[in-house]
Amino acid sequence: MDAIKAEALEKRFATTVALDKVSFTIDQGELFGFIGPDGGGKTTLFRILVSLLTPDAGRAQVLGFDVVRDYRALRLRVGYMAGRFSLYPDLSVEENLTFFASVFGTTVEREYAQIEPIYAQLEPFRNRHAGALSGGMKQKLALCCALVHRPDVLFLDEPTTGVDAVSRREFWDLLGVLKQGGLTTVVSTPYMDEATRCDRVALMHRGKLLGLDAPSGIIAAFDRPLLGVHAAQRYKALLALRTYEHAQSAYPFGDVLHYTDARTDLPAEAIGADIKRFLDASGFSDASVEPLTPTVEDSFIARTESDPGSRTPDPGRLQ
Amino acid sequence: MTALGGLLRKEWFHIRRDRRTATVLIALPVVQVLLFGYAIRTDVDNVRLAVVDPAPDAQTISLRNRFAAADVFRTVAVVPRITDLDPLFESGAAQQAIVFYPGFSRDLGRGEPAKLLIITDATEPNTGSLLQSYAQAVVNQWVGGASRAGGAGGGVRIVPQVRMRFNPTRESKNLFVPGLMAFVLTIISSMMTAISLTREKETGTMEALLVSPLRPWQIIVGKVTPYLAIGFVSVVLVIVEALLVFHVPLRGSVPLLLVEGALYILVSLSLGILISARTSSQRVAMMFALLGTMLPNILLSGFIFPLESMPSALQAISYVVPGRWFVTIARGIMLKGIGFEYVWRETLFLAAMAAVLLAASVRSFNERLE
Amino acid sequence: MSDLAIQVKDLTRRFGDFIAVDRISFEVKEGEVFGFLGANGAGKTTAIRMLIGLLQPTGGSARVAGYDVATQAEQVKRSIGYMSQRFSLYEDLTPRENIRLYGGIYGLTREQIRTRTAQMLDRLGISSVADTAVRSLPLGWRQKLAFSVALVHQPRIVFLDEPTSGVDPITRRQFWELIYDAAANGTTVLVTTHYMDEAEYCDRISIMVAGRIAAMGAPMQLKRDSQVASIDELFVQLARPDGPTRPTRPSSPSGEGSR
Secondary structure (H helix, E strand, C coil): CEEEEEEEEEEEECCEEEEEEEEEEEECCCEEEEECCCCCCHHHHHHHHCCCCCCCEEEEEECCEECCCCHHHHHHHEEEECCCCCCCCCCEHHHHHHHHHHHCCCCCCCCHHHHHHHHHHHHHHCCCEHHHECHHHHHHHHHHHHHCCCCCEEEEECCCCCCCHHHHHHHHHHHHHHHHCCCEEEEEECCHHHHHHCCEEEEEECCEEEEEECHHHHHHCCCCCEEEEECCCHHHHHHHHHHCCCEEEEEEECCEEEEEECCCCCCHHHHHHHHHHHHHHCCCCCCEEEEECCCHHHHHHHHHHHCCCCCCCCCCCCC | CCHHHHHHHHHHHHHHHCHHHHHHHHHHHHHHHHHHHHHCCCCCCCEEEEEECCCCCHHHHHHHHHHHHCCCEEEEEEECCHHHHHHHHHHCCCCEEEEECCCHHHHHHHCCCEEEEEEEECCCHHHHHHHHHHHHHHHHHHHHHHHHCCCCCCCEEEEEEEECCCCCCCCCHHHHHHHHHHHHHHHHHHHHHHHHHHHHHHHCHHHHHHCCCCCHHHHHHHHHHHHHHHHHHHHHHHHHHHHHCCCCCCCCCHHHHHHHHHHHHHHHHHHHHHHHHHCCCHHHHHHHHHHHHHHHHHHHCCCCCCHHHCCHHHHHHHCCCHHHHHHHHHHHHHHHCCCHHHHHHHHHHHHHHHHHHHHHHHHHCCCCCC | CCCEEEEEEEEEEEECCEEEEEEEEEEEECCCEEEEEECCCCCHHHHHHHHCCCCCCCEEEEEECCEECCCCHHHHHHHEEEECCCCCCCCCCCHHHHHHHHHHHCCCCHHHHHHHHHHHHHHHCCHHHCCCCHHHCCHHHHHHHHHHHHCCCCCCEEEEECCCCCCCHHHHHHHHHHHHHHHHCCCEEEEECCCHHHHCCCCEEEEEECCEEEEEECHHHHHHHHCCCCHHHHHHHHHCCCCCCCCCCCECCCCCCCC
16 A cells, blocks of 8 residues: 555645645655755645645555545554654653653653664653753754654654754664664755755655655656866866856856756766866866766756756846 | 644644743733722721811711721821812722711710711722722711610711712722623633644635535534633633732632633634634634634623613623623622622523534634635 | 955954954955855854954954955955855935935945946846846845945955845856856955855865865865865865864854754
8 A cells, every 4th residue: 555645746836936836756665865955845745745735636545545535544543743842942852752652642662662773762861851952962852852753754844954964864874774674765955955855755845746756766857967177276167167168057056067068969978078178278187077976966966957847947147 | 643633733732832832821811900900099907087077076986986996998098078089089089988977976966866978989880889888887887886775876877978080090900800800811712723724824824624524513623622721721810810910809619710711712712713713714714713703802891891880772782792701700700709590691601602603613614725 | 367355364252251253364365255154153244243343352363355344344344345144235226216225324425326326237137127136036036236335346355144145146256147147256255155066166166164174275175175066065074074063153142053
């Protein structure tokens, strides 16, 4: 059985379209990621799936429960971690956990095995008020509270946003451990690099799904060669590249420039040679060019570029 | 632990750890009663009495002395003409006056009714009639004494004249303080519950509570109960204050008064919960709580302005102001010493109000975010 | 020979027994883009608050735009721009109104505000929505507008606190182009971010761990010295020297590390 099934979900707020005919299925035991920036509709989607909002059109089922009709039964079986920290800052770690356990009619002791891998990291701060924890710790506590009643599906809305890179890694390690226990987990995140930690991902932008596949599939669908350019004067080289007559796109990615060409028929090496020549002629003699494997972020950029309706219009390039 | 137990425990932590709010909850009613209470003047002692005695003689002086001897009265002026009274009343120097008609002593001696005019400043009809009956009592005592002594065969015919002037603060403290108690308890109670639910909505913890087995009634009971306990402490403190600081008597049953106080708190809390069930902003909730409790209670509970002198439309509206019922109950128990058999109607009204408000809260509690 | 925009020497901040910032020292040259990195709870936010004049140091010293942050906080505030992650623009005002508001706050004349407004709207290309409430604009536009507004009074230094958090990949990069542009005009930029690839866009970076600066230098240099392929890996190495489960500092009374 599908753990989650959504059919043509639509949702508007005043004049904004938050969800635009979103459909997908998620299998049991999957670690599924919704990847995309803020304002994409991820939070709205999650709220509909846990029955906090109703869709304007379309249907969704979670664990066989209709999210509108069967919301009472649904709320017993899902675990939910809201987008912002929604635990009690003036209660301690232990008190928060005990409270959420009691609300679901259970106790921390009874469910300890389920939360053990995470709680082990929180344990030294049992008596600390939740408000005094760092961002990474707060998220781990929120995860514990969402899990303590042994849900069948876990919804985590941007659990790693605003958390530092190291805590983010640890969090995803924990999700990997949970997955081994067979838990279906649905996560949303704006960090594109986290996509590779999921079984499958859906790219979400402005209320639409731009792609749904395993990360490798998303990457494989990249429709043209990707080249990486190293140059000492990165910014100037970037601007120069954009003026090249066959340039499709040029974006900085850390210390490398990612370049795609408008000519889809040429192989990577040929394009690379052309670029190198162009850069030499433009005064960037130290530039080096090599083919690259695209990342999910490259795919996201390519898809938002090619879908004019979903892309934020470019308010002004600079000279 | 049950879900409700867990909720109550959590609320207890919140209240205990938020020192500032807890202090306000308990201390504010006490402070308010003190401030408001002392702002009114206790007028039934020290009644300022003016005397018009055109022809003082043994009889008039005897009656005047009787008034002077009574604790309640304080003679502030003795004047020869009745017209001299006007400036005294206008300035408030005198609250009451006794006027000896010419020939008072002669009529008394002849065994014919002697005329005595009692003028009472009674803008507030309750005080007015009180002052009047005090004055009449002094005269009757004097007459009784005089008949025993062999004079005043015809008795004294007392002509009461009540003079109205607008002056609303002239209210007996005994009548005022119970009303004040109702007023302050209402505001705090409804404000606190209004804020606490909306705070959960604003911080986002409500989302977590909603996606759980918790039902609206559990969440509501979980919020009301701890504040009921705190409100009860306020009730006790405020009653003690009334007794010790303002010397308001407590002639009736203390347990009954406490129970009625608790019931009244419950009504206020329920109103607060209803307000917060329907708003999602703490600021808006607080505004509605204040407007919905302060104005009606000042105007329509009978606490400052007597209900009997209001147009019937307003009197009808006052039926739904909880303060009105509690003021009646509290005055009855404290001042008249009456028991449950006399206040059961008012109690029923309060109980019904609490039930209706709580039911309405549960029904209008939104189980979703929009 | 460039002036030093920011000079920090042994800057310290204690909260009771807790040392949030532990004798940090660094310098930022004018026109530099300096990345100020660190885990939640490492002391970044506290350090920045001291530099922008919002918090008094308990030890050491710092000079920003030539003013001492401890004794000349007001002058510091007037000379810098600041874009906070949590709040930047008034949502129910329009871009034009926001620019006018902040222009007024920083003492620009009406004429200057008029000129700057036209410049900014034009450069950002949002003239068409200049009179729409900020609330209705997409996040990326808002962040870019907020950045411009932080520069409305053309300060010498601008502090950006996680300016691209949650923004889509294309707009993120456009934002950094705005940063480069400002730097090319001589504005010094001190920026914090959780996106490690953005660290690479900076001229120099520092990484704070447990209140101290654990690494500082040009990204290229740092990677070479520690023999890592990315700043991300360097970060992990520094923040968790004993392995993945050892926490840095999970608590702080200053509210450090709250989201």
